[in-house]
Amino acid sequence: MAIGIALPETPLALDSNVLTAWRYQKREVLDAIAAYQSQLKNFSSFNFNDCL
Amino acid sequence: MSTVVASRELSTTANILAGGLTVPVPQIAQSVALQIAIPDFQIHLEMPLEDVISNMSAGKVLLRATVDEEVAIILTVAGRLIEDQFQIEGVYFKTEAPFESARASFVASTLHAMFGLSKGVNLHVPELEINLELEFSRPLLDVSHMLSRRQLEYRIMLIERAIGYKFMLPSDLTAEQVRDVALVYHAIVHRTFVWPVNSIGVSFPATNELHNYLKAGNQDASFTFVPQPQRRILFGKDILLGNGSLTIENKFIEDFDKALEKLTRNDGHEVAVVIRSLSGQGRYDFPDAPRLSDSPWEPMIQMLIDLEPHLDSHLVERYHALAAATLSGLTEEEKAEVTTRPEFGEAFLIADSEEEHS
Numbered sequence: 001m002a003i004g005i006a007l008p009e010t011p012l013a014l015d016s017n018v019l020t021a022w023r024y025q026k027r028e029v030l031d032a033i034a035a036y037q038s039q040l041k042n043f044s045s046f047n048f049n050d051c052l
Numbered sequence: 053m054s055t056v057v058a059s060r061e062l063s064t065t066a067n068i069l070a071g072g073l074t075v076p077v078p079q080i081a082q083s084v085a086l087q088i089a090i091p092d093f094q095i096h097l098e099m100p101l102e103d104v105i106s107n108m109s110a111g112k113v114l115l116r117a118t119v120d121e122e123v124a125i126i127l128t129v130a131g132r133l134i135e136d137q138f139q140i141e142g143v144y145f146k147t148e149a150p151f152e153s154a155r156a157s158f159v160a161s162t163l164h165a166m167f168g169l170s171k172g173v174n175l176h177v178p179e180l181e182i183n184l185e186l187e188f189s190r191p192l193l194d195v196s197h198m199l200s201r202r203q204l205e206y207r208i209m210l211i212e213r214a215i216g217y218k219f220m221l222p223s224d225l226t227a228e229q230v231r232d233v234a235l236v237y238h239a240i241v242h243r244t245f246v247w248p249v250n251s252i253g254v255s256f257p258a259t260n261e262l263h264n265y266l267k268a269g270n271q272d273a274s275f276t277f278v279p280q281p282q283r284r285i286l287f288g289k290d291i292l293l294g295n296g297s298l299t300i301e302n303k304f305i306e307d308f309d310k311a312l313e314k315l316t317r318n319d320g321h322e323v324a325v326v327i328r329s330l331s332g333q334g335r336y337d338f339p340d341a342p343r344l345s346d347s348p349w350e351p352m353i354q355m356l357i358d359l360e361p362h363l364d365s366h367l368v369e370r371y372h373a374l375a376a377a378t379l380s381g382l383t384e385e386e387k388a389e390v391t392t393r394p395e396f397g398e399a400f401l402i403a404d405s406e407e408e409h410s
Binding site for chain 2: 017019020022023024025030033034037038040041042045
């Protein structure tokens with residue numbers, strides 16, 4: 001699922017597999033997103049309505 | 053590219069969950085404290101209440117408290133005076149700083165983000181019989197931006213403390229300034245860290261020594277430049293980072309043979325060499341960068357700094373809940389249907405260019 005090495009100042013990219021795993025609350029994705037927030041504080045503008 | 057970084061004023065609107073004001077607001081002679089409890093973060097703040105301006109007939113009661121010498125909180129309780137009751141319609145929370153500073157902005161961002169992520173905030177001034185339970189709802193994206201800004205403000209504040217200098221901050225920061233702040237921050241805090249690097253162009257005088265240096269450097273997977281005095285100019289201030297070195301990981305030296313051949317001339321002419329990282333990363337080492345003292349912060353600031361993991365986890369939990377909510381109430385079949393990767397079919401395939409042009 002990972003698309004590359006996360007460097008200290010790089011943005012987050014999610015593909016649809018990751019998004020689906022997130023919606024299913026897969027632990028490794030939840031932890032990776034939490035780690036991203038902890039490091040970079042840069043969530044994008046998610047529109048979950050598009051997922052419905 | 054620019055980013056709005058530090059505003060003197062931030063404001064948030066709150067809904068009132070419980071409580072009210074006594075009519076009229078009692079007059080007091082002694083100094084009193086505004087108490088703010090945020091149960092979700094297990095925080096209890098107490099700060100001197102400087103002003104109470106009650107104008108209930110005009111629908112407004114204003115409270116002004118000072119967080120520290122650089123930040124003040126202003127709460128405006130708006131409502132209507134109906135007979136002998138003040139019917140509260142909203143509470144507006146604002147922070148003010150007399151001048152632009154990373155510290156003031158950091159305090160303001162932290163408070164606003166914490167309030168925005170809390171289910172309830174209790175405001176209490178016993179002497180004035182004020183006891184309000186408030187809910188500061190904010191869009192998650194706003195809070196996310198606030199935490200991003202808070203991180204930047206913290207980094208600037210930390211650099212200031214490490215070098216013993218207060219920056220004159222502009223209201224907007226460029227992307228380059230944000231990047232330089234990050235680099236200096238990592239140099240001070242982590243000393244050794246990976247950093248995005250695509251390629252570095254350098255100019256080597258054609259000498260036998262540099263010929264051997266480049267040749268030896270090409271033997272390894274990475275290439276480390278000789279440590280040199282490093283400096284960055286931040287907001288007009290020259291910051292000395294001591295001797296530092298950069299290592300290009302997974303290096304590839306462009307036109308290596310040509311560059312080596314030019315260096316063999318040993319005539320001192322400048323030879324351009326480009327060293328690329330195939331993985332896009334390098335490593336900085338700043339062993340001599342400025343250092344923070346062991347206890348650099350006042351207790352209040354330290355408490356706000358320590359909130360970081362809690363702010364992050366509260367925000368992330370909200371995002372996680374939002375993601376989960378998109379599947380709640382659906383059957384397994386419905387979940388499978390909405391999460392299956394779409395098949396776009398041939399119409400979306402990239403056509404063979406030869407076929408297209410034949």
